[in-house]
Amino acid sequence: YLSQFIHTACCRVTYFAAKESLRGKVTIVTGASSGIGAGIAKYLAKQGCRLSLTGRKQDNLEAVAKETGLVESDILTTVGDIAKAEDRQNLIDRTMAKYGRIDVLVNNAGILQVSPLADVTEEHYDNIFNINLKAHVFLTKLAIPHLIETKGNIVNISSTGSCKPGTGEGIYSMSKVAMDMYTKVLALELGPKGVRVNSINPGFVPTDIFRRSNLDEASGGFEPDEMTKELTAATPLRRPGTPEQIGQVAAFLASDMAAFVTGEILFADGGWRL
Numbered sequence: 001y002l003s004q005f006i007h008t009a010c011c012r013v014t015y016f017a018a019k020e021s022l023r024g025k026v027t028i029v030t031g032a033s034s035g036i037g038a039g040i041a042k043y044l045a046k047q048g049c050r051l052s053l054t055g056r057k058q059d060n061l062e063a064v065a066k067e068t069g070l071v072e073s074d075i076l077t078t079v080g081d082i083a084k085a086e087d088r089q090n091l092i093d094r095t096m097a098k099y100g101r102i103d104v105l106v107n108n109a110g111i112l113q114v115s116p117l118a119d120v121t122e123e124h125y126d127n128i129f130n131i132n133l134k135a136h137v138f139l140t141k142l143a144i145p146h147l148i149e150t151k152g153n154i155v156n157i158s159s160t161g162s163c164k165p166g167t168g169e170g171i172y173s174m175s176k177v178a179m180d181m182y183t184k185v186l187a188l189e190l191g192p193k194g195v196r197v198n199s200i201n202p203g204f205v206p207t208d209i210f211r212r213s214n215l216d217e218a219s220g221g222f223e224p225d226e227m228t229k230e231l232t233a234a235t236p237l238r239r240p241g242t243p244e245q246i247g248q249v250a251a252f253l254a255s256d257m258a259a260f261v262t263g264e265i266l267f268a269d270g271g272w273r274l
């Protein structure tokens with residue numbers, strides 16, 4: 001009985017230590033001014049992370065920073081366009097100047113545009129690949145030396161679209177397929193250096209991404225309520241996800257609860273991919 005008691009106590013201590021492992025961790029979240037990124041930022045703040053948030057819209061970014069409830073010493077906002085090399089460098093420089101370390105990088109910023117592949121323009125292709133993929137590849141490159149230093153980790157936000165083809169979503173989904181391979185190769189390369197790399201692939205989460213897309217002109221009138229109804233009906237759990245729920249998965253992957261998890265493509269989609 002005594003040895004069983006000691007074993008249970010040790011398991012509990014390990015569990016709580018892993019759960020508490022995010023306390024004080026310096027975490028960069030891109031696209032934190034809206035939707036899923038804002039949800040991730042607010043949930044990670046509750047777990048005790050110190051945050052470095054970035055996005056383009058200053059007012060929205062400041063509002064999210066306030067909603068985290070963090071004190072000034074634990075929060076930093078940097079306005080910038082992640083597609084621009086100088087803005088990516090500025091984000092890393094400001095984070096290092098304030099905190100002197102980077103523990104977690106959440107590559108979340110993204111855009112959605114739709115077009116049948118037969119009509120797709122180079123501008124459409126470049127916009128999506130520049131933001132959804134290239135910006136994060138090169139932001140990550142800047143963060144890697146600091147993450148190796150802290151034995152930190154990376155959480156990429158991909159999409160269920162990477163495994164499920166959808167009419168009009170070709171280029172967006174292709175950018176997310178590439179993001180999944182990026183996660184796996186980076187996990188292989190950084191694993192020996194003690195850095196884990198994982199992906200969350202959300203299903204339908206009602207955010208501004210749809211309103212900000214070209215769905216309206218592309219489909220001749222975009223009805224958000226209709227879309228919500230359709231996508232919810234196609235989701236086995238029969239409900240959409242929330243930014244906070246994606247934040248919970250990000251917290252798991254970023255924490256020591258996932259200490260043996262790397263190169264994982266984790267679908268948080270209510271079963272939608274099925």
Ligand SMILES: NC(=O)c1ccc[n+]([C@@H]2O[C@H](COP(=O)([O-])OP(=O)(O)OC[C@H]3O[C@@H](n4cnc5c(N)ncnc54)[C@H](OP(=O)(O)O)[C@@H]3O)[C@@H](O)[C@H]2O)c1
Binds near residue numbers: 037057131160205210
């Ligand atoms: N919502 C879903 O159903 C869903 C499903 C699967 C995957 N995802 C993925 O989840 C991620 C977040 O999407 P969301 O739904 O939260 O969309 P959202 O509400 O539109 O938020 C997108 C965020 O990305 C930022 N962003 C976009 N372009 C940027 C740029 N050039 N430079 C800097 N920041 C930029 C936006 O910043 P500003 O607003 O300040 O410009 C905003 O903070 C995306 O990668 C998306 O592909 C979403």
